Amino acid sequence: MGLKLNFNLDPRTKIIILVLISFMVFNEVPLYISGILVLVPFICLFFSNRIKLALSYILIYIFAKYIQIYLLPTATGIIAIFLIMFSYTATRMLPILMMGYYTIQTTKVSEFIASMEKSNIPKEITIPLSVIFRYIPSVYEEIKSITDAMKMRGFGLNAKSLKNPLKLIEFYMIPILVNAIKTADELSAASLTRGLSNPISRTHFVEVKLNKIDYVLLVISFMGLGIYAYYFLGGVLFA
Amino acid sequence: MLKIEDISFSYDNNETNYNLADINQNIKEGEVILLCGESGCGKTTLTRIINGLIPNFFNGTKQGNVYLKDNLINEIPIYEISKYVGSVFQNPKTQFFNVDTTGEIVFGCENLAMDVDEIKSRLDHVVKDFKIQPLLDKNIFKLSGGEKQKIACASVSAVFPDLFVLDEPSSNLDAQSSWDLEDIIKNWKQSGKTVIIAEHKLFFLNNVVDRVLFLENGRITEKWSIDEFKSINHRDYGLRQINLENLYVNHDGYYSNNQDLMELRNFNFKYGKKQVLDIDGVKIPKNEIIAIIGKNGAGKSTFANCLCGLKRSCKGEIIWGDVHLKRKDLLKKTYMVMQDVNHQLFTESVLDEVLLSMGEENISRAEEILTNLNLIHLKEAHPMALSGGEKQRVAIASAIASGKEILIFDEPTSGLDLKNMMKVSENLIYLQKLGITSFIITHDFELIMDVCSHVLHMEDGKIIDNYKINEDKLKNFFLKN
Numbered sequence: 202m203g204l205k206l207n208f209n210l211d212p213r214t215k216i217i218i219l220v221l222i223s224f225m226v227f228n229e230v231p232l233y234i235s236g237i238l239v240l241v242p243f244i245c246l247f248f249s250n251r252i253k254l255a256l257s258y259i260l261i262y263i264f265a266k267y268i269q270i271y272l273l274p275t276a277t278g279i280i281a282i283f284l285i286m287f288s289y290t291a292t293r294m295l296p297i298l299m300m301g302y303y304t305i306q307t308t309k310v311s312e313f314i315a316s317m318e319k320s321n322i323p324k325e326i327t328i329p330l331s332v333i334f335r336y337i338p339s340v341y342e343e344i345k346s347i348t349d350a351m352k353m354r355g356f357g358l359n360a361k362s363l364k365n366p367l368k369l370i371e372f373y374m375i376p377i378l379v380n381a382i383k384t385a386d387e388l389s390a391a392s393l394t395r396g397l398s399n400p401i402s403r404t405h406f407v408e409v410k411l412n413k414i415d416y417v418l419l420v421i422s423f424m425g426l427g428i429y430a431y432y433f434l435g436g437v438l439f440a
Numbered sequence: 441m442l443k444i445e446d447i448s449f450s451y452d453n454n455e456t457n458y459n460l461a462d463i464n465q466n467i468k469e470g471e472v473i474l475l476c477g478e479s480g481c482g483k484t485t486l487t488r489i490i491n492g493l494i495p496n497f498f499n500g501t502k503q504g505n506v507y508l509k510d511n512l513i514n515e516i517p518i519y520e521i522s523k524y525v526g527s528v529f530q531n532p533k534t535q536f537f538n539v540d541t542t543g544e545i546v547f548g549c550e551n552l553a554m555d556v557d558e559i560k561s562r563l564d565h566v567v568k569d570f571k572i573q574p575l576l577d578k579n580i581f582k583l584s585g586g587e588k589q590k591i592a593c594a595s596v597s598a599v600f601p602d603l604f605v606l607d608e609p610s611s612n613l614d615a616q617s618s619w620d621l622e623d624i625i626k627n628w629k630q631s632g633k634t635v636i637i638a639e640h641k642l643f644f645l646n647n648v649v650d651r652v653l654f655l656e657n658g659r660i661t662e663k664w665s666i667d668e669f670k671s672i673n674h675r676d677y678g679l680r681q682i683n684l685e686n687l688y689v690n691h692d693g694y695y696s697n698n699q700d701l702m703e704l705r706n707f708n709f710k711y712g713k714k715q716v717l718d719i720d721g722v723k724i725p726k727n728e729i730i731a732i733i734g735k736n737g738a739g740k741s742t743f744a745n746c747l748c749g750l751k752r753s754c755k756g757e758i759i760w761g762d763v764h765l766k767r768k769d770l771l772k773k774t775y776m777v778m779q780d781v782n783h784q785l786f787t788e789s790v791l792d793e794v795l796l797s798m799g800e801e802n803i804s805r806a807e808e809i810l811t812n813l814n815l816i817h818l819k820e821a822h823p824m825a826l827s828g829g830e831k832q833r834v835a836i837a838s839a840i841a842s843g844k845e846i847l848i849f850d851e852p853t854s855g856l857d858l859k860n861m862m863k864v865s866e867n868l869i870y871l872q873k874l875g876i877t878s879f880i881i882t883h884d885f886e887l888i889m890d891v892c893s894h895v896l897h898m899e900d901g902k903i904i905d906n907y908k909i910n911e912d913k914l915k916n917f918f919l920k921n
Contacts, residue, residue: 311543311550335539338581343783349750350784353775354797354842372786379782379824387534390497395537395595396522396551406546406559 208248212316214415215245215304221422222300224429226293232266234432235292237425241418242299249307258299265291310335315405328397332388339384340377347376441634442467442603446504447489453501459485460658463504467636469602472629472648474669475638477655478678479857483638486655487605490636492521508603523552526596530608530855532588541578541591548599559598566594569627584736586617593624604628606637610644611855614736614883615918618644640857642682643885646670654679678858680886684919687889689911694728694893695872701726701846702765707756709746716742717754717901724877724896729868731888732881733917734898740881743898744848747879748774774846775839779854781831785823790815790834793823797842809837812870829860836867840874847871848879853887865891885918 222238232239239262246255265288276284310331317327351372447463460482467473475483488494495502496518506513508524526548529535538544545566549559567573572594575587583591589609596604606625610618622644628635629648639645652669654662654677664672674681681687701724709717717739724730732740746754749770758765765773778784787793794806810816813833818826823834832852839847849868853861861884868891871878879896882888888895888909895914897905907913 309540309543310538311540311547331537335537338539338579339533342581343780346778346780346783349745349748349776350778351786352750352771353748353784354786354838355772375786375824376782376784380780384534387529387531388537390493391527391529391535392537393497393518394491394493394522394525394527395548396519396599397537398517399519399551399553401553403550404553404555404559406550406556406563407543 208245208414209412210245210307210418211409211411211415212304212308212313213320214411214419215300215308217419218245218422219297219300219304221426222296224426225296228433229289229292230429230432234429235425237421238429239296241422241425242296242303244418245303246299249303251303251306254299258295261291262295265295305334305337308334309407311405311407312409314403315407316409318402318405319409332385335388336381336384340381343377343380344373347373441469441471441509442490442636443507443510444489444504445506447486447506448503449485449489449494449500451485451498451500455501458658459500460489463660465653465660467634469634470629470632471650472625472635473637474642474645474649474652475636475655476640476642476652476679477857478859479640481655482658483655484607485658487527487607487636487638490603491525491527491605492516492518493527519551522548522601523599524601525603525605526599526601528589528592528596528604528606528609530611532585532592532612535592536580536588539580541572541580541583542576544580544591545595545598548595552599562598562600566598569597570594570624584617585612586614586620586736589613589617589621590624593621597628601633603634603636606635606639608639608855609637610639610641612851614734615885616735618883619920622648640680640855641884642674642680643684646682675858680858680861684885684915687886689909690890691893692909694725694908696725696727699726700724701760701877703757703759705757705759707746707754707758709742709751709754711742715901717746719743719756719901719903722896722903722906725894727872727875727877728893729872729878729880729891730894730896731892732879732896732898733883733888733914738898739901740898741850742901744776744850744879744881747846748776748848773844774848775842775844776848776850777832777835777839777852779850781828781835782824784835784838785831788822789820790823790826790837791819793834794837794841797838799842806841809840813837813840813867829856829863832864833867836871840871840876844876846877846879848881850881851883852880853882853884858886861887862890885914888914 218241222241225235225238243255243259246258268284268288269292273281273284273288313334314327314331356369356372444463444465447460448458449460450458463486475486477483485494488498489506492513494500508516513521536544537547546559546563549562567576570590570593572590575583575591580588580591610621613621618641625635625637625648637645649666652664652666653660654664670682703721703723704719705721707717707719708715732743734740745751747770749767752767754767758770785793787796790810791806794809795801795803798806807816807819810819813836815830815833815837818830823831826834836847852864856864865887868878880892893909895905895907895909896903897917905913
């Protein structure tokens with residue numbers, strides 16, 4: 202296709218959509234109600250050149266819905282438990298996870314700060330939030346390396362460790378927390394030496410603004426949420 | 441340029457225990473000063489006094505004054521100091537505020553509220569100066585250690601400060617990247633900047649430093665010109681060697697009797713479509729201390745991960761005596777001491793850590809292991825509360841306890857002074873005596889000369905050389921060509 206779409210959302214759009222989609226976790230609704238909200242992350246992933254991921258997301262979602270509608274009524278016993286677990290987690294959580302992934306992957310820290318300051322959000326909120334943005338990729342690296350360390354000591358998906366699953370969580374949390382504190386400390390020191398505490402408002406090398414595409418997606422998402430809320434509240438109010 | 445007057449400092453407000461005491465120095469414009477001394481001698485503290493992190497970030501009792509261009513540094517707010525002083529730190533992971541390289545380079549300028557055109561021209565300027573065009577708009581976390589440190593230097597340069605303060609910038613760098621750092625410092629020096637550098641690794645500073653200050657217990661006890669410094673015996677002062685030509689192989693030949701441990705055939709690993717590891721056939725000697733050398737990104741870590749059996753899709757034959765091993769078998773036989781050893785300490789006490797690795801818990805055996813590694817007095821301590829070297833020994837202890845036959849060390853001496861490097865050497869020799877084969881991924885020439893007996897040289901995912909320790913070959917790789 203010769204069409205080259207400049208698909209670059211403003212960080213504000215991404216965050217608003219993420220919040221809107223998060224409402225989906227509240228209730229289970231038919232597909233024609235949640236459909237729009239399910240499609241938004243797909244659109245974002247698809248047009249930001251993550252086509253493979255977008256397609257697998259939508260396929261898994263459809264598969265989970267299929268299970269819910271056709272298989273669950275007839276399933277029994279342990280199989281039913283697994284099917285319920287899978288299908289409900291997938292249908293409720295997957296859109297949020299995908300949108301979150303998209304937001305983290307495509308937002309530069311500098312873009313994020315620029316757009317927040319454009320909305321007059323104070324530094325005291327923007328800076329800690331941007332540190333979270335910055336920190337997430339390194340948490341991922343750490344989880345990988347801790348998993349490796351556990352494998353070398355014979356933990357993982359086997360009888361020895363499944364006897365005590367809480368221990369496993371502890372094994373992950375302690376190193377991550379210790380490193381998080383250390384990183385936070387060193388990062389604050391480093392950014393102080395770079396003048397981050399300057400009270401004069403910063404300039405922004407990257408330009409961010411709300412484009413047509415931002416508005417289109419925002420309108421779509423709000424419509425999706427509207428339908429969803431109407432169905433949900435309607436069910437409560439008119440029951 | 442910089443005048444330090446009677447500076448004393450203590451982090452814990454303890455008047456009898458100063459981390460820095462009676463520092464007096466006059467640093468002229470355009471000078472390159474090296475601060476050296478053992479870990480904890482106060483060199484990092486001195487850099488923090490100069491870049492304003494003391495007292496703006498670290499608290500403590502401070503006496504004395506520092507004048508930056510005749511202005512009292514105490515009276516300048518830290519964001520103002522950042523216009524004149526640029527700081528580069530040891531750990532590339534924690535000095536970047538941004539995830540993308542371009543954002544990071546302009547970050548300081550943005551903070552100082554320069555206008556966008558000015559930032560653009562400065563960005564172009566440093567990109568040209570540092571030759572980092574190919575690194576722009578990349579994810580910093582995907583860069584090699586050397587590239588990260590280049591970006592760090594470029595980012596502080598973009599503000600055009602007059603003084604650069606570097607705190608152990610070469611800890612995570614390979615030999616070539618360290619030489620690149622030398623070029624960067626030379627470049628600064630030529631444009632009249634002042635550079636203060638605190639470092640353990642000294643070899644790459646041979647031709648660029650003007651004066652050397654040696655610190656001991658917070659005091660400057662020796663001052664040398666670079667020529668005087670070259671002629672002293674570094675070991676007398678607990679320092680790393682400045683001239684790598686002066687190092688000799690300590691243990692010539694093999695420790696044991698030249699048996700093969702294993703043979704790898706068609707050992708390969710692909711990441712996506714990219715062939716990251718491709719080893720046709722290599723024989724590895726048993727019970728030796730084997731250095732794995734090569735540039736950043738040559739595939740050393742991938743090789744180590746595959747050797748540990750951590751990569752599921754790693755293919756190839758592993759011939760161990762007369763049996764063929766599977767990935768799961770490797771996982772049982774090998775153990776890696778990671779660079780960030782925090783990732784592999786899980787329990788609440790050192791003793792538990794060792795017990796956790798045993799099939800059947802055996803307290804007396806565990807205590808014996810701890811005694812041999814000089815950890816027994818810490819057996820009730822929380823592993824996270826230990827020093828770096830102690831943590832490393834705890835990891836070694838748990839590997840011994842689980843009966844591993846191969847130990848792999850990922851950069852065990854990065855950022856260590858001579859004394860602590862020697863301790864790592866001792867541990868390696870102890871492991872050799874236990875019959876364990878050790879692999880050491882390292883950029884530390886001094887460590888290799890001190891203790892290693894065999895070398896695997898990697899490049900582009902291949903083992904391009906596999907030899908008994910050989911001074912000439914090693915020097916050829918480590919010295920600047």
